[in-house]
Amino acid sequence: PYPIYDVIRQHGPVYKGPDGRWLVTGYNEANTILRARHFGVKHVWSAEDLQQLKDSAFAITEALMFLHLDPPDHTRLRALVSKAFTPKRVAELQPAILQIVQQLLDDIQAKHRLSERSFDFIQEFAFPLPIIVIAELLGVPVEDRGQFRQWSRDIVRVENAVRFAPSVDQIPPESLAEANQVAHDMRSYFRHLASLRREQPQDDLISAMVKAEESAGTLSEDEFLSACIIMIVAGHETTMNLLGNGIFALLNTPEQLALLKEHPEITASAIEEFLRFNSPVQMTLRVAKSATTLGTADIHVGDELIILLGAANHDPERFPQPDQLNIQRDNIQPLSFGAGMHYCIGAPLARLEGQLAFPELLKQLPDLAFAAGVVPDELAWNENFALHGLKTLPL
Template identity: 35%
Template sequence: MTSPTTTAGPDAASVSSTLAALADPATRPHPYPVLSALRDASPAFDPETGIVVVGRRADCEVVLRNPTVSSDRTGSDIAKVPQQPNLMNLDVPDHTRLRRLAGKAFKPRIIHAWRPRIEAIVRELLTEIATAGGGTVDVVSSFAYPLPVRVICEMLGVPKEDHPVFERWATAIAYTVDPQLVPGRRELDVGAEVEEARAGFIGYFSRLIAERKQDPRDDILSELIAAEESGDQLTERELIIMCILLLVAGHETTANLILNGIQALLRHPEQLALLRDDPSLAEAAVEEVLRYDAPAQMITRIAREPFTVGGVEIEAGSPILVLLAAANRDPEVHRDPEIFDITREDTGHLGFAAGAHFCLGSVLARLEGAIALRAFAESFVDPVLDTGTLHYRPHVAVRGPDRMDVAFAEIRLATAVAGDDTAADGTPGEAHTHGR
């Protein structure tokens, strides 16, 4: 920004302290008052970090659709740890080329063909919950986290026995996308866990790619290997980095979509009843969760050239914090933005960002989210959120709980998942009952 005096926002010190409040893990359960304050103040400049904050929906779109705004944070203080040069942090023309090739494997037709398998995995998980007994389940570890990992691992052709190690590696790497919002020690040493995860993925995918090249199968990895445009194909290194990105980008985000959805439905029982009575609302429920409680709360960019947003000039080189979750509750766009309403008409959100980097996995995330929320509404009888157990991961950008217990009277497998009214163990017409 040219100077803080050109902004209409609050004084600079309050922007710094509000950003510090956002970064504070204590804010994780209730970030929205802080996000609203930042949105109302934006575009705003933080003199302590040099970060320009944008939070109004229109301003976020201007930033995200500006081709001179870069996703390459190499060398910027806004990146906590060094990033790998993957699709998400490349710019034109490298990004355009990789995106075209990867897009061939992520066509909606290819993704929707996985619906029966995703439904089967949801059924497996519900069966495991029911047979574990107890009448209470941590939906983080038993439902929302295993689902996206099993799905993407199967899509990439990773055998089941290796899924747990993949989950651990993906969780370790997910942390590296968190931005540095307060001045201080940058974590340039990525840590043993991240190094182990990256090395593990590279070794694993090198072997898997070699196998698939010899023996193509009906999976996304084979599609990625075969993807070709004008004689151009992904190199082996690009394939490996793409596989890692798919696992990391699609894992915690999708889990949090499911968890934020379950939590919002349990806190708004009338909305849960709407979904239970009309399961065709599942897709709309997913859109409302992506708006109301976005799993990817913010993303970062770097201005390569000066440009104007919200009447304020941004200097070349400025790091930009794009508050997607604040934009999704912009009162200029949504009526009663703080209200969770799966039947709202003023839909639309920036939950998958916008512009060239719009989420590659959005079709898959929406499909998994709708199947999972519908199954939850139909299968959990008398569910109750145990707010005492609700606990959040420290991550600020991809935000979500690491513990969330739900008590229930019984698990009844939903028609959407089972295809008939069977209990979780497959017993026709009989449900598992557990006292609370």
């Protein structure tokens, strides 16, 4: 389903594109680069950019997210979150997630009984589920969830406008002002929540992070706040797209839909295949820190590499018949959560959400189908190339 990747692939798995950046489409090559220590992340802003953007709450927040940092800062900040975001904490969320899934499905069915013929899967299920789960995980009180949902929407919108502007000079001033406002509000919120939890710890991620921060003692307040906010930025739209892209792929492949309905026990494998087939994150960037060769590619210090995770997941050398959805595929292991030191810290949570959501959806809405008049190939996808998901999915 991604003809552009096939075109790039014809030039080899690691190809120097017209603008001088390397385009990586091979599975093995992408895997190797992500795991190698001599490739670093690409910083969101250069030192000059940051100087120009000084006092920007948004720039500070983004720059200090550990996804955008190399060791030793990355190691230090990731360790703090890993200490708090344990497998046990994820497993304990199971009953709460199931309850949220059921509540969302009840709401959809109630509307249907009121004779609404269709609903938007993205707005009514895929968007709210992960954000409510993240709120629950972090320990955001129920009465603040509306505000939390709004920030989550806002941060993605402003991110698109600000981070992906061609240069700092070209960021529309009103977008930067809005981005700073959202970042400022979120930072104030988490500062306040953390101080409450410092006084009276609860069984939530913020309390666990506060505890880890106190025992490590090596964290600035800005770093701590960025570590809280990255949970929303990295965990929301990605999981929403796993749900949306997964259902979309299934509805386009009726025999696979029938198979999963009949065999919910293969959901875990189906989720890996959804992640492979329509990767929620299509690409990430790296910069070479030392000269190296990869096959016939001579990579120089400072070269930028665009790792096309979505293309690697369709590499015909690694996946037979890559453009076919096959929820029983052997040994899938897609690169959708990345690999190496930046491997997604939320992968167990995203998988758990899928594991609970897909079977429940198919059980409770057994006649799920595209809404009348929908032409699947004509549905609109979000413009953001890295975060790949549908704008709407009327079912």
